[in-house]
Amino acid sequence: MSEMISAELVDLDLSATTKEGAARSLAERMVTLGRVTDLDGFLADVAAREAQMPTGLDGGIGIPHCRSEHVTEPTLAFGRSSAGIDFGAADGPADLIFLIAAPEGADDAHLRILSGLARRLMDSAFTDDLRAATDPARAAALIHGEETAPAAEPASPEGRGTGDHEGADRAKDGTDTAAAEPSEGMDADRAVPETGAASESTAAAPGALAPAEPAPGTGAEGAAPAFRIVAVTSCPTGIAHTYMAAESLEQAGRDAGVEVVVETQGSAGFTRLDPAVVAAADAVILAHDVPVREKDRFAGKPAVDVGVKAGINRPGELIAEARAKAARGEVTGPARAGSGTPVERSGDSGDGYGTRLRKWLMSGVSYMVPFVAAGGLLIALGFAVGGYEINAAESVMDHFSWTEVDSWGALMFQIGAAAFGFLVPVLAGYIAYGMADRPGLVPGFVGGAISVTIGAGFLGGLVAGLLAGGTVLAIQRVDIPKSLRGIMPVVVIPLISSAVVGFLMFVVIGKPIASAQKGMTDWLNGLTGTNAILLGVLLGLMMCFDLGGPVNKVAYTFATAGIAVADPSDSAMKIMAAVMAAGMVPPLGMALATTVRGKLFTRAEQENGKAAWVLGASFISEGAIPFAAADPLRVIPASMAGGAVTGALTMAFGATLRAPHGGIFVVPLIGNPLLYLVAVAAGTAITAGLVIALKGMRGAPEPTGAEAPADEAKVAVAV
Numbered sequence: 001m002s003e004m005i006s007a008e009l010v011d012l013d014l015s016a017t018t019k020e021g022a023a024r025s026l027a028e029r030m031v032t033l034g035r036v037t038d039l040d041g042f043l044a045d046v047a048a049r050e051a052q053m054p055t056g057l058d059g060g061i062g063i064p065h066c067r068s069e070h071v072t073e074p075t076l077a078f079g080r081s082s083a084g085i086d087f088g089a090a091d092g093p094a095d096l097i098f099l100i101a102a103p104e105g106a107d108d109a110h111l112r113i114l115s116g117l118a119r120r121l122m123d124s125a126f127t128d129d130l131r132a133a134t135d136p137a138r139a140a141a142l143i144h145g146e147e148t149a150p151a152a153e154p155a156s157p158e159g160r161g162t163g164d165h166e167g168a169d170r171a172k173d174g175t176d177t178a179a180a181e182p183s184e185g186m187d188a189d190r191a192v193p194e195t196g197a198a199s200e201s202t203a204a205a206p207g208a209l210a211p212a213e214p215a216p217g218t219g220a221e222g223a224a225p226a227f228r229i230v231a232v233t234s235c236p237t238g239i240a241h242t243y244m245a246a247e248s249l250e251q252a253g254r255d256a257g258v259e260v261v262v263e264t265q266g267s268a269g270f271t272r273l274d275p276a277v278v279a280a281a282d283a284v285i286l287a288h289d290v291p292v293r294e295k296d297r298f299a300g301k302p303a304v305d306v307g308v309k310a311g312i313n314r315p316g317e318l319i320a321e322a323r324a325k326a327a328r329g330e331v332t333g334p335a336r337a338g339s340g341t342p343v344e345r346s347g348d349s350g351d352g353y354g355t356r357l358r359k360w361l362m363s364g365v366s367y368m369v370p371f372v373a374a375g376g377l378l379i380a381l382g383f384a385v386g387g388y389e390i391n392a393a394e395s396v397m398d399h400f401s402w403t404e405v406d407s408w409g410a411l412m413f414q415i416g417a418a419a420f421g422f423l424v425p426v427l428a429g430y431i432a433y434g435m436a437d438r439p440g441l442v443p444g445f446v447g448g449a450i451s452v453t454i455g456a457g458f459l460g461g462l463v464a465g466l467l468a469g470g471t472v473l474a475i476q477r478v479d480i481p482k483s484l485r486g487i488m489p490v491v492v493i494p495l496i497s498s499a500v501v502g503f504l505m506f507v508v509i510g511k512p513i514a515s516a517q518k519g520m521t522d523w524l525n526g527l528t529g530t531n532a533i534l535l536g537v538l539l540g541l542m543m544c545f546d547l548g549g550p551v552n553k554v555a556y557t558f559a560t561a562g563i564a565v566a567d568p569s570d571s572a573m574k575i576m577a578a579v580m581a582a583g584m585v586p587p588l589g590m591a592l593a594t595t596v597r598g599k600l601f602t603r604a605e606q607e608n609g610k611a612a613w614v615l616g617a618s619f620i621s622e623g624a625i626p627f628a629a630a631d632p633l634r635v636i637p638a639s640m641a642g643g644a645v646t647g648a649l650t651m652a653f654g655a656t657l658r659a660p661h662g663g664i665f666v667v668p669l670i671g672n673p674l675l676y677l678v679a680v681a682a683g684t685a686i687t688a689g690l691v692i693a694l695k696g697m698r699g700a701p702e703p704t705g706a707e708a709p710a711d712e713a714k715v716a717v718a719v
Helices: 019-032 039-052 108-120 124-132 136-144 165-173 177-185 188-201 241-256 275-280 308-313 315-328 353-386 388-392 405-420 423-436 438-454 457-476 482-508 510-525 529-545 550-563 570-596 603-617 621-630 632-653 663-669 673-697 708-718
Strands: 065-068 075-085 094-103 228-234 259-264 283-288 303-306
Touching: 019 039, 019 075, 019 094, 039 065, 075 124, 075 136, 094 124, 108 241, 124 136, 228 241, 228 275, 228 308, 241 259, 241 283, 241 308, 241 315, 283 308, 283 315, 303 308, 303 315, 308 315, 353 388, 353 405, 353 423, 353 457, 353 550, 353 663, 388 405, 423 438, 423 457, 438 457, 438 482, 438 510, 457 482, 457 510, 457 550, 482 510, 529 550, 529 570, 529 632, 550 570, 570 603, 570 621, 570 632, 570 663, 570 673, 603 621, 603 663, 621 632, 632 673, 663 673
Parallel strands: 065 094, 228 259, 228 283, 283 303
Antiparallel strands: 075 094
16 A cells, blocks of 8 residues: 655645645645545535534644545645644644545545554654654654654653664563554554554554553552543544544553543444443543444443543543542443434344344334324324315415414424325335445435335335345445445445335336235225224234334334325224324323222332323323333233223224324314223223232232332332
8 A cells, every 4th residue: 555645745844824724735735646636625525524623632733634535545744834823722723734634435444544643643752753853754754653753751862753773672562552553553564453453442452452551650560450441432534533532541541540441433433342341440431522332331330421622632631530420429320221323223243133124124113203293293283273174275385374274274284294295205214224324314215205106105115215225235245446435425325226226116016015005005994893993902902012112113103104194094093093092001001000009009100100190191101111110910911901992992983083192182183082082091990900900919918118118129120
């Protein structure tokens, strides 16, 4: 690989007075050498990165950088300004300016080399030598790592920065850890693998985990530090600040006699900290400007959460703050089940195909539900205000009167209809997102939109999302020439995957899916009598089986798919009514049971019962989860029995519902509202009666006031 920097890319007398001028001056050198193909396009990318966060660092350093499709290979230009240039650092202008240019598709080895430079900038001996250099070739050699200044102890003026053998030996032996790692890393032909391990896992190459060696004054030789910290660093581009913060924290840890192990979540990916290391840590430092991936690993530990520049500029303060929090016993909350992004929850290596498929589908559903709730409630309100004929009103763009009720009804209906129009594309897009991350969004949305166009509806969205995610994953496995990597994310993958998904949906499988969708709709419209009641029983059982889990979501999504049109059928609205009524029953049943026979429940459950009245009335089935977690064998069967009865009764009564959410607050929008409430009350009574009977039959004595605290502890553990 060509060297990233040469004498032609060094300007020791940079005349620019602004950061924009400095970037242009250094970028012009890159253009001259053919490293940048479009000067203005590249500078626009540099400016966009600068707008995210200033790139000036304390100590007189400016490090503008970006990834750009206009860069042909990783390149570094260096400029030295006598007057100083303002890059936004707190301590004033920068005299050392490093312009880092990485291709959009830069491979891991290149990015690790850039990270090696970022770490070296934390070494004051390195920056001092650059300030003293009088020859561009000498400066380039220093940056490239061909000459290394010792940093472990003060050097004599004549020996410092000359690449003397003594300094080189110290670096090789690991005595000079600050200089050794970058020196290896900057020579890609000799030591790229070692640098990769050091930069990402912080646990392999010499110098990568310097805190493993006891710092001076920490105790007997070989003794482990008394305090352990794990840290995560990340920045928007993941090229420079990520690794500089890691180096700064590690160095501050050595100075303080604290063991600091850092996970760098950079552009080259990240290697997760060993779970055993995380478990043994006394505190956590998160220095980041983008979301920390898999953050729940650190729940329950004292944590300091700051921006990435704080990790560079004041690492000692962060370590002291972490120790103080640990001493005070301050910890973060416990990890919530299912937290994190859909991508983080989908497709873990240990999961089977069925588990991964469920997670992918739930990714789509989780993003679709807010559109369902907002759009459905607005449509329902539009009907309530303007009547059911409001769906035929002309566009409010052509006619809207501030004083006419019908105009407001039409407005709400048309906004809701617009939100509903996104349901299938959002479902498909985020199923693909769950499978393939952001590259899956474009083909997923395209496939979902085609599904709406050809009448394939909800089923078509499911298939389109899976096709889009699978297509992107297949493309990503192809060995792409280096010259094309920069345009893969923005051109090649969206183009090919959208074309493939579009072809399959329009020409191959779209028509059969549309026929299946029509057949299902016709079947639903034809449901009457016993068949409708049996469907209500089934939906009621599903809604109460896992209280907001995957089975519950399948039933809910099935119902909302039926009303996700401007003019839903009567059968579809009956199904929606049955689903919402059954979903209200478990929390309402638990609330009633704790009110009637409070002695059968712990104090904590009695308090949860009060909240369950509101949650159940609002159609939030999860209000029953604390009860189910503490006593699933009694609570879940009782809830399913009540939900099945409620689902059957609502279908038998012919209750209808146009809104996909809202509980009792949308009763005015329900067809046959009084009978609907009777069905909910009947299911609630059955659930409460069964759970009281089942709890009363158990052999253990009823909890008393003295026993309640112990029972509460059991509930807490179960939850």
